[in-house]
Amino acid sequence: MAAKPGRYYSGQYSALVGNSAAFYSNNELDQYDDHARKAYGVPTPPVDDHPLNQYGSQDHQPLTYDNLTSLKGPLPQRPRKAGWSRRRKCVVFGGAALLLVIVIAVVVGVVVAVTHKSAPFNLTLSNAQVTNDTAFTLGGATHSSPNNTADGIGAGADAYTYYQGVASKFPQPSAWVSFENMWNNNLQIFQTSCKTNKHGPNNSNQMIQEIYDAIQNRSTVSLVDHRFILAIILQESQGCPRASATTSASGVTNPGLMQSHNGTSYSPAHSADSILAMVQDGTQGTSAGDGLVQNLDMYGSPYSAARGYNSGYLPKSGDLSEAAGATACYVSDVANRLTGWVYAASKCPGAT
Structure with a gap:
């Protein structure tokens, strides 16, 4: 699911307060911001030429205190695509193919045996x-x-x-x-x-x-x-x-x-x-x-x-x-x- 607009960019760096924000420089916040953005699949904002901001102008929306602290703990994993893995497909379809071959062999063997047994034996009795x-x-x-x-x-x-x-x-x-x-x-x-x-x-x-x-x-x-x-x-x-x-x-x-x-x-x-x-x-x-x-x-x-x-x-x-x-x-x-x-x-x- 795509991230909601403004979830990670809702205020200026100067608005950050509290002990957690005090430990991050602007550059560190930008790096953390970039890491979080990549982890959650948030697109990178457009880049401008502002010398004080590696991401662009002062209009860049950094992470807020609430969103920053919410990143503590393991980052969410990218969701797996729905469907079977290649290994599971090989096992299932390979097993099905083998079973089909065995069934065909058994059926052919039975048909041949029945045909062979049903064929008349050529015996003409002698009167000598x-x-x-x-x-x-x-x-x-x-x-x-x-x-x-x-x-x-x-x-x-x-x-x-x-x-x-x-x-x-x-x-x-x-x-x-x-x-x-x-x-x-x-x-x-x-x-x-x-x-x-x-x-x-x-x-x-x-x-x-x-x-x-x-x-x-x-x-x-x-x-x-x-x-x-x-x-x-x-x-x-x-x-x-x-x-x-x-x-x-x-x-x-x-x-x-x-x-x-x-x-x-x-x-x-x-x-x-x-x-x-x-x-x-x-x-x-x-x-x-x-x-x-x-x-x-x-x-x-x-x-x-x-x-x-x-x-x-x-x-x-x-x-x-x-x-x-x-x-x-x-x-x-x-x-x-x-x-x-x-x-x-x-x-x-x-x-x-």
């Missing part, structure tokens, strides 16, 4: 079945319902026997454990294998159930014994759908649960469908390569079929443990899984 009668005789295929999970000799023994040579030197199907026992004995492997083998998070209980359901589903359609499917899953990935894909020198990619021939990889957004697709690829084959059905039809024996699944062919010698183009312990491992092996040390030469 085993047709070779020998495969039913030797045990790789069965007409029994997969709902019969108590098939087999029970739990078997957690021990490893090294098998080699032709298929007839491997254990007969009458020595295989039941599906129920085989599943329960390996359940902990399903629960821990992903992290153990550095394939990411371990299977959830839901994923494990989805693997179980997929085995039973594809066994029903393909007529491949569910124990044989389970043994190959354990051999290929230890039951981890996230198992890394391998790529052959010819460019064949082998992903997931059964490391199938250019097959399906695991999709977290379509867990059940992708797991079913992986089991189908390994059991019934893909458009690019054979599964267990095709190998059982070709060779009859489940052990020969396992070797064919692993390497794509049987060695001329007929020795299923021959290393040429294959994992030497592969068929021996599968045979031991079918008879109860879980944690016992392998006795296969060269096993890691």
Whole structure:
């Protein structure tokens, strides 16, 4: 607010009386007058040429006694302008901008996730079945319902026997454990294998159930014994759908649960469908390569079929443990899984 006219200039210096005025010379009063005027925002009076007065003529209006004594104590501060400080603006507007970015990111993430989950999973179910009668005789295929999970000799023994040579030197199907026992004995492997083998998070209980359901589903359609499917899953990935894909020198990619021939990889957004697709690829084959059905039809024996699944062919010698183009312990491992092996040390030469 501007100062009222005459508030500071209401009399001559000669009119000053009292002890307070006695301590000020004209020059000091003028300086004090100037200081007070600046502090209160009072404009400087016009200057004239009077030699006795630095401010101008004798008409200059000095401070009165009352106004002079009123200046004792701290001078009033210049009032702040209304509004926010620069720092407050930065904090408020910066915080608002950050919050807006976070909200946009969350919304975009939700939209992408919903869109991804809503996209259909391309799964065409296969009707491929085993047709070779020998495969039913030797045990790789069965007409029994997969709902019969108590098939087999029970739990078997957690021990490893090294098998080699032709298929007839491997254990007969009458020595295989039941599906129920085989599943329960390996359940902990399903629960821990992903992290153990550095394939990411371990299977959830839901994923494990989805693997179980997929085995039973594809066994029903393909007529491949569910124990044989389970043994190959354990051999290929230890039951981890996230198992890394391998790529052959010819460019064949082998992903997931059964490391199938250019097959399906695991999709977290379509867990059940992708797991079913992986089991189908390994059991019934893909458009690019054979599964267990095709190998059982070709060779009859489940052990020969396992070797064919692993390497794509049987060695001329007929020795299923021959290393040429294959994992030497592969068929021996599968045979031991079918008879109860879980944690016992392998006795296969060269096993890691």
